[in-house]
Amino acid sequence: xxxxxxxxxxxxxxxxxxxxxxxxxxxxxxxxxxxxxxxxxxxxxxxxxxxxxxxxxxxxxxxxxxxxxxxxxxxxxxxxxxxxxxxxxxxxxxxxxxxxxxxxxxxxxxxxxxxxxxxxxxxxxxxxxxxxxxxxxxxxxxxxxxxxxxxxxxxxxxxxxxxxxxxxxxxxxxxxxxxxxxxxxxxxxxxxxxxxxxxxxxxxxxxxxxxxxxxxxxxxxxxxxxxxxxxxxxxxxxxxxxxxxxxxxxxxxxxxxxxxxxxxxxxxxxxxxxxxxxxxxxxxxxxxxxxxxxxxxxxxxxxxxxxxxxxxxxxxxxxxxxxxxxxxxxxxxxxxxxxxx
Amino acid sequence: xxxxxxxxxxxxxxxxxxxxxxxxxxxxxxxxxxxxxxxxxxxxxxxxxxxxxxxxxxxxxxxxxxxxxxxxxxxxxxxxxxxxxxxxxxxxxxxxxxxxxxxxxxxxxxxxxxxxxxxxxxxxxxxxxxxxxxxxxxxxxxxxxxxxxxxxxxxxxxxxxxxxxxxxxxxxxxxxxxxxxxxxxxxxxxxxxxxxxxxxxxxxxxxxxxxxxxxxxxxxxxxxxxxxxxxxxxxxxxxxxxxxxxxxxxxxxxxxxxxxxxxxxxxxxxxxxxxxxxxxxxxxxxxxxxxxxxxxxxxxxxxxxxxxxxxxxxxxxxxxxxxxxxxxxxxxxxxxxxxxx
Numbered sequence: 042x043x044x045x046x047x048x049x050x051x052x053x054x055x056x057x058x059x060x061x062x063x064x065x066x067x068x069x070x071x072x073x074x075x076x077x078x079x080x081x082x083x084x085x086x087x088x089x090x091x092x093x094x095x096x097x098x099x100x101x102x103x104x105x106x107x108x109x110x111x112x113x114x115x116x117x118x119x120x121x122x123x124x125x126x127x128x129x130x131x132x133x134x135x136x137x138x139x140x141x142x143x144x145x146x147x148x149x150x151x152x153x154x155x156x157x158x159x160x161x162x163x164x165x166x167x168x169x170x171x172x173x174x175x176x177x178x179x180x181x182x183x184x185x186x187x188x189x190x191x192x193x194x195x196x197x198x199x200x201x202x203x204x205x206x207x208x209x210x211x212x213x214x215x216x217x218x219x220x221x222x223x224x225x226x227x228x229x230x231x232x233x234x235x236x237x238x239x240x241x242x243x244x245x246x247x248x249x250x251x252x253x254x255x256x257x258x259x260x261x262x263x264x265x266x267x268x269x270x271x272x273x274x275x276x277x278x279x280x281x282x283x284x285x286x287x288x289x290x291x292x293x294x295x296x297x298x299x300x301x302x303x304x305x306x307x308x309x310x311x312x313x314x315x316x317x318x319x320x321x322x323x324x325x326x327x328x329x330x331x332x333x334x335x336x337x338x339x340x341x342x343x344x345x346x347x348x349x350x351x352x353x354x355x356x357x358x359x360x361x362x363x364x365x366x367x368x369x370x371x372x373x374x375x376x377x378x379x380x381x382x
Numbered sequence: 383x384x385x386x387x388x389x390x391x392x393x394x395x396x397x398x399x400x401x402x403x404x405x406x407x408x409x410x411x412x413x414x415x416x417x418x419x420x421x422x423x424x425x426x427x428x429x430x431x432x433x434x435x436x437x438x439x440x441x442x443x444x445x446x447x448x449x450x451x452x453x454x455x456x457x458x459x460x461x462x463x464x465x466x467x468x469x470x471x472x473x474x475x476x477x478x479x480x481x482x483x484x485x486x487x488x489x490x491x492x493x494x495x496x497x498x499x500x501x502x503x504x505x506x507x508x509x510x511x512x513x514x515x516x517x518x519x520x521x522x523x524x525x526x527x528x529x530x531x532x533x534x535x536x537x538x539x540x541x542x543x544x545x546x547x548x549x550x551x552x553x554x555x556x557x558x559x560x561x562x563x564x565x566x567x568x569x570x571x572x573x574x575x576x577x578x579x580x581x582x583x584x585x586x587x588x589x590x591x592x593x594x595x596x597x598x599x600x601x602x603x604x605x606x607x608x609x610x611x612x613x614x615x616x617x618x619x620x621x622x623x624x625x626x627x628x629x630x631x632x633x634x635x636x637x638x639x640x641x642x643x644x645x646x647x648x649x650x651x652x653x654x655x656x657x658x659x660x661x662x663x664x665x666x667x668x669x670x671x672x673x674x675x676x677x678x679x680x681x682x683x684x685x686x687x688x689x690x691x692x693x694x695x696x697x698x699x700x701x702x703x704x705x706x707x708x709x710x711x712x713x714x715x716x717x718x719x720x721x722x723x
Contacts, residue, residue: 212674257667286627287647310628328545328552331553
């Protein structure tokens with residue numbers, strides 16, 4: 042049904058003619074066409090909440106860059122907002138939550154909302170995107186992992202150390218689990234809505250996985266990712282726990298299809314730890330897109346060789362950085378497309 | 383000569399009656415006695431540049447907390463400043479450099495200064511501290527690793543991705559090496575001055591090691607740390623490359639005595655990768671100092687058992703966080719002191 046279903050086959054471990062490729066943060070940031078649309082609606086958050094325009098910027102990288110999948114333009118922070126904690130994006134600072142979580146009564150007040158109601162704009166954006174993609178490539182849906190959402194809810198924004206969120210884990214494990222469970226239930230409903238609306242695969246982003254000791258990430262991180270994976274059987278699921286190299290063995294036991302890795306982990310180490318039954322996604326250093334063409338091409342080929350021709354989805358090890366030249370991104374994509382393993 | 387030389391013996395692999403303990407960032411931040419002194423001189427940077435008062439806050443944790451070593455109160459950014467790039471500490475933002483490095487002519491303009499001249503205040507602070515310590519415990523000197531100093535020089539401050547500094551590595555490796563070499567030469571002179579002034583051991587802090595892929599950290603990070611280690615033979619040397627778990631095997635080949643690790647690495651993994659011939663320093667999660675006493679004590683004991691009784695220096699896996707209760711720090715220290723392996 043989908044013309045180019047390389048990424049779905051790669052996720053399921055079915056052989057493909059070549060390695061599929063897309064980029065985290067491909068919708069947005071680097072494209073002038075994106076910046077024009079964003080300026081037109083007023084800002085990042087306005088764009089996230091505008092289904093028509095969100096669909097437009099979702100499709101842009103398919104048309105302009107030639108990636109093998111679209112990913113819905115949205116933000117992981119729509120979930121805490123739907124649960125009762127509105128966010129703002131502060132220019133050159135990042136996300137900011139006016140209300141944060143610090144007590145049991147704060148947790149009780151949070152909703153497990155019906156996403157069809159509170160996150161209807163994401164559903165619509167997916168439906169419009171599916172119409173515009175006309176089955177050329179699959180559409181990826183996504184959500185933040187519970188630990189990362191939990192961190193934002195407690196910190197109220199980004200942090201270098203996430204010490205407030207981590208303090209909560211040590212000082213009040215019971216409350217931490219209650220909050221994580223509420224986030225998990227919301228996330229499951231939210232991903233199911235995305236799938237019903239048309240998402241062909243989904244990715245769970247655990248941006249702050251790399252700050253927790255192994256036993257804590259197992260208890261407060263992977264436990265809830267597992268709950269989500271166990272509930273989502275409709276489409277392939279990717280888990281990207283950035284920086285969580287020390288639990289890659291445990292990630293290999295999740296009932297998901299694909300594990301994302303960053304550029305600190307080698308293909309060999311990831312395969313050894315994750316085991317043979319998962320597809321691995323990654324892992325070019327996004328800074329290689331600043332390099333001379335020659336270096337970028339040779340490092341991309343080296344990366345592709347190191348993963349081999351099966352169970353690999355080519356991507357960066359992190360979202361593409363805002364000041365990246367789109368021509369470099371095209372070169373990366375075309376190098377993957379032309380590569381014969 | 384030094385009454386309590388546990389840490390020097392542990393670093394050299396000589397057996398000790400018990401595991402020595404100190405904390406990164408012990409001088410400052412958490413002690414009200416420190417905040418009083420800082421307020422008296424006007425601010426953080428004023429304190430760094432005031433030998434008398436820097437010596438006072440250096441000795442405070444020995445008297446108040448009972449640590450087995452003092453570490454000179456200073457900042458890694460005194461080196462870029464001595465080379466020609468002055469820094470400021472912006473309240474609730476962090477370090478900020480008005481001038482940064484972006485071209486070959488910028489690098490040429492940087493000095494390799496005589497630290498006896500430009501960093502005389504550190505020398506004096508060490509001399510005064512040694513007088514006040516009266517050989518009770520050793521004094522640790524320190525410097526930033528070249529890669530971390532390089533990052534600050536190019537970024538002009540902290541960053542989430544350090545993409546400017548990393549872009550330079552890919553776009554202009556020759557210039558990058560020139561700059562790293564200049565920083566390295568300055569750092570060697572600076573550490574030698576600290577040792578001459580009385581530092582009994584020195585630590586090299588590579589705060590941003592964890593952002594580079596393995597081959598790049600080898601080329602642009604460890605290469606210069608090795609140069610420093612090879613030049614410093616007078617006293618034991620500790621290398622703490624935070625987040626650089628994927629080069630622990632290579633760190634094991636450095637001619638230093640001790641390798642610091644963070645809380646993402648287990649004692650077993652560190653020992654396996656580093657090999658038997660180094661002391662390992664670390665690695666309690668600093669957030670455990672927020673936990674109930676019972677949890678803190680049991681996790682500290684677990685950590686101590688996992689390292690065994692030889693070639694271990696107990697510490698946190700990162701600098702102590704500013705809002706930590708000093709009573710918890712004392713409990714951590716006393717738990718180490720009372721522990722029988």
